[in-house]
Amino acid sequence: MPDDPWQPPRILLAVDLVILTLRDARLHVLLVERGIDPFLGALALPGGFLRDEHEDIEVAARRELSEEAGLSDVHLEPLAVYGEPGRDPRGRVVSVAYLAIAPRLPEPVAGTDAANASWIPVDDALAPGAKLAFDHRRIVIDGVERARVKLEHTALATAFCAESFTISELQQVYEAVWDVRLDPRNFYRKVQGARGFIVADGPMRKTPNGRPARLFRAGPIHVLNPPMTRP
Amino acid sequence: MPDDPWQPPRILLAVDLVILTLRDARLHVLLVERGIDPFLGALALPGGFLRDEHEDIEVAARRELSEEAGLSDVHLEPLAVYGEPGRDPRGRVVSVAYLAIAPRLPEPVAGTDAANASWIPVDDALAPGAKLAFDHRRIVIDGVERARVKLEHTALATAFCAESFTISELQQVYEAVWDVRLDPRNFYRKVQGARGFIVADGPMRKTPNGRPARLFRAGPIHVLNPPMTRP
DNA sequence: AGGACTTCCTGTCGTTCTGACAAAAAGCTA
DNA sequence: TAGCTTTTTGTCAGAACGACAGGAAGTCCT
Numbered sequence: 041m042p043d044d045p046w047q048p049p050r051i052l053l054a055v056d057l058v059i060l061t062l063r064d065a066r067l068h069v070l071l072v073e074r075g076i077d078p079f080l081g082a083l084a085l086p087g088g089f090l091r092d093e094h095e096d097i098e099v100a101a102r103r104e105l106s107e108e109a110g111l112s113d114v115h116l117e118p119l120a121v122y123g124e125p126g127r128d129p130r131g132r133v134v135s136v137a138y139l140a141i142a143p144r145l146p147e148p149v150a151g152t153d154a155a156n157a158s159w160i161p162v163d164d165a166l167a168p169g170a171k172l173a174f175d176h177r178r179i180v181i182d183g184v185e186r187a188r189v190k191l192e193h194t195a196l197a198t199a200f201c202a203e204s205f206t207i208s209e210l211q212q213v214y215e216a217v218w219d220v221r222l223d224p225r226n227f228y229r230k231v232q233g234a235r236g237f238i239v240a241d242g243p244m245r246k247t248p249n250g251r252p253a254r255l256f257r258a259g260p261i262h263v264l265n266p267p268m269t270r271p
Numbered sequence: 272m273p274d275d276p277w278q279p280p281r282i283l284l285a286v287d288l289v290i291l292t293l294r295d296a297r298l299h300v301l302l303v304e305r306g307i308d309p310f311l312g313a314l315a316l317p318g319g320f321l322r323d324e325h326e327d328i329e330v331a332a333r334r335e336l337s338e339e340a341g342l343s344d345v346h347l348e349p350l351a352v353y354g355e356p357g358r359d360p361r362g363r364v365v366s367v368a369y370l371a372i373a374p375r376l377p378e379p380v381a382g383t384d385a386a387n388a389s390w391i392p393v394d395d396a397l398a399p400g401a402k403l404a405f406d407h408r409r410i411v412i413d414g415v416e417r418a419r420v421k422l423e424h425t426a427l428a429t430a431f432c433a434e435s436f437t438i439s440e441l442q443q444v445y446e447a448v449w450d451v452r453l454d455p456r457n458f459y460r461k462v463q464g465a466r467g468f469i470v471a472d473g474p475m476r477k478t479p480n481g482r483p484a485r486l487f488r489a490g491p492i493h494v495l496n497p498p499m500t501r502p
Numbered sequence: 503a504g505g506a507c508t509t510c511c512t513g514t515c516g517t518t519c520t521g522a523c524a525a526a527a528a529g530c531t532a
Numbered sequence: 533t534a535g536c537t538t539t540t541t542g543t544c545a546g547a548a549c550g551a552c553a554g555g556a557a558g559t560c561c562t
Contacts, residue, residue, distance in 0.1 A: 048320035050281035053354075053365060089279035093363045097354040121352050121367050123284075123328045132324045134284060134365075136352050208510075226550065228511065233548090250509025251557040266548075439539075457521060459540070464519090481538025482528040497519075 052128075054135040055101045056087035056176065058119060058183030059109055060217075061142040061159065062200050067216045068159040069180055070109055070142075071172075075156070078129050079173035083165070085180070086157065087135065101138040109157060115141040115199035119183055127175050139183045141199035187217055193267035195237055198258035204241045206253035207231055220271050230268065236261030283359075285366040286332045287318035287407065289350060289414030290340055291448075292373040292390065293431050298447045299390040300411055301340055301373075302403075306387070309360050310404035314396070316411070317388065318366065332369040340388055346372040346430035350414055358406050370414045372430035418448055424498035426468055429489035435472045437484035438462055451502050461499060467492030 059070040071083040086108035090100050098116070105111050116138055123134035162184055164170060166177065190196040191214060198205070200213040211227045214220075231237060238256040245252030290301040302314040317339035321331050329347070336342050347369055354365035393415055395401060397408065421427040422445060429436070431444040442458045445451075462468060469487040476483035 048283050048285075049322075049324040051284045051321070051324070051365075052279050053282045053284075054279075090282070091280075093280040093282070094356050096356055097352065097365070118351060120349060121328065123367070125325050125327055134282075134328070136354070206510090223551075224510080225512085225552080230549085245558090247509085247558065249507085249559050251511080251559095253510060269549085271550095437539085454521075454523090455539075456523080456541085461520085476529095478529065478538085480530055480536085482530095482540075484539060500520085502521095 049132070051123075052089060052131055052133045053097070054087055054089050054133050055097060055104055056085045056122075056135050056137045056179055057101060057104055057109070057140055058085060058137060058180055059105070059111065059114075059140040059142055060162075060183065060187055060200075062144045062213060062216055063159055063161075065212050065216055067162045067184070069162050069165055069183075070157055071160045071165060072108060072157045074173055082171060082173040083160070083176075084173035085137075085176045097136050098138070101136075105140060109142075111140070111142055114143070115196070119179070119186055122175055122179060124175065135179075137179050137183070139186055141187070141196065143200060143202050145202055184217075188270070191217055191268060192270060193264050195258060195262050195264060198238070201258075204244075204255045204257060206246075206255060207238075208253060210238070210256075214268065218270055222271075234261075234264045234266060234268075235259075237264060280363070282354075283320060283362060283364045284328070285318055285320050285364050286328060286335055287316045287353075287366050287368045287410055288332060288335055288340070288371055289316060289368060289411055290336070290342065290345075290371040290373055291393075291414065291418055291431075293375045293444060293447055294390055294392075296443050296447055298393045298415070300393050300396055300414075301388055302391050302396060303339060303388045305404055313402060313404040314391070314407075315404035316368075316407045328367050329369070332367075336371060340373075342371070342373055345374070346427065350410070350417055353406055353410060355406065366410075368410050368414070370417055372418070372427065374431060374433050415448075419501070422448055422499060423501060424495050426489060426493050426495060429469070432489075435475075435486045435488060437477075437486060438469075439484060441469070441487075445499065449501055453502075461497075465492075465495045465497060465499075466490075468495055 057070070061068050070086060072086050074080055074082055074084050086104055088104050090097070091103070101116060102112070105114070105116065119137040119139040121134065121136055125132060127133065162180070165172065165180060172180065187196065197210055197213045201209055207228055208224065210231065211222055211224060214227070215222055236259040239259045241255040241257045244255055246255070247253070288301070292299050292301075301317060303317050305311055305313055305315050317335055319335050321328070322334070332347060333343070336345070336347065350368040350370040352365065352367055356363060358364065393411070396403065396411060403411065418427065428441055428444045432440055438459055439455060441462065442453055442455060445458070446453055467490040470490045472486040472488045475486055477486070478484070
């Protein structure tokens with residue numbers, strides 16, 4: 041067999057997005073109702089195929105983030121690859137999943153394109169009865185777990201907050217993502233002790249009721265030292 | 272535009288392997304000398320394209336692990352995806368990189384297939400003068416960094432050791448991967464304190480010189496509590 | 503105006519964890 | 533037996549952590 045006519049197989053490459061945010065102290069994920077055939081009508085993660093052979097994968101992820109969710113300038117990081125042969129009935133589709141974290145501000149899903157997108161509480165999306173298209177249930181689980189782990193030793197929590205935030209708002213992020221209750225006094229001490237995590241914003245304050253809280257911004261540090269410890 | 276003739280682009284999917292091991296207290300990575308055209312003669316990570324359209328990606332990784340390195344039954348985990356458009360001159364190649372950890376035992380590279388594979392100290396492979404094919408330098412860096420991080424809060428270090436090992440052998444793993452010196456007394460206490468990390472093996476011992484050391488096996492736990500802390 | 507209430511922020515206290523070091527234990531070699 | 537090496541068991545002070553008390557600074561209600 042001197043000349044081998046073997047050619048590597050060609051694959052369809054897709055991107056899927058796990059977009060997490062906080063709404064009234066609960067963790068939500070953005071899901072869209074599918075309008076085309078495989079799993080028509082079922083809930084699925086936003087995503088799609090590469091536009092053409094030259095599009096970068098992360099560029100495609102940001103494009104879908106903008107097209108399907110109306111979001112830009114949010115935290116975005118690669119999550120994992122899902123390429124099991126039977127995962128898509130249309131053929132061999134390998135999907136690169138990304139994890140995106142959006143601040144709580146964009147309350148209603150911006151409606152330029154697919155307005156059939158909606159924020160679903162993660163607990164509901166993963167409830168035993170809930171059915172997600174493809175292997176998206178597994179992808180959501182992996183995305184949430186990634187967020188939980190990264191909250192421990194990186195400054196990812198600030199990506200859930202607006203540019204200015206209070207320490208108790210930051211605490212709500214940890215409580216919602218970890219699904220635990222934390223002591224405000226110890227949390228305050230811990231967060232202040234991790235230098236570079238948060239820095240004081242203007243000495244302004246804001247207040248619905250109770251004593252006004254100081255405002256902070258995300259600091260320059262991305263890796264927490266010492267890390268936050270989950271109970 | 273009611274019917275859109277657009278078709279998603281088709282991509283070449285490859286797997287690349289960062290295989291790490293310890294040889295005389297230094298971290299090594301397995302590299303092969305390329306025998307075909309792109310980057311012919313340069314050092315590269317073992318890897319290759321999917322065999323056919325139905326091969327699972329991790330199965331392909333284990334196949335390459337066996338074909339190009341003669342290894343089986345080693346720790347293997349997904350590392351990341353590398354799909355930048357220009358990374359392979361042959362076309363749009365998206366590569367799924369895996370991280371493999373091999374115990375120190377298989378000293379010479381098993382020579383069934385490609386005997387042009389060799390263990391290279393990571394320091395040499397990443398030295399400023401060294402040239403690796405494609406973007407494999409970046410992949411090696413990411414693989415080593417992944418190993419460093421996972422050593423902190425998982426039991427990954429035991430994957431570098433044989434089935435039975437001493438605590439000082441385990442310490443050498445941490446010292447080589449982290450490139451630090453650790454206090455044997457504190458390391459001993461720390462490792463013993465993380466329950467489930469290591470369990471006593473037969474009360475046997477072994478000894479080149481010095482007091483004989485107790486033997487341990489990897490415990491049932493994969494996540495360390497408390498974690499190992501890097502100085 | 504003056505409490506009542508809410509939330510934010512600063513401390514305290516005892517336990518646990520950590521890093522630096524001492525010293526005994528258990529082999530080998532000469 | 534003395535000397536060397538390496539493993540194992542302790543000790544001790546300082547840092548980190550969980551649980552909790554209490555003052556500070558606002559709003560709301562009467």
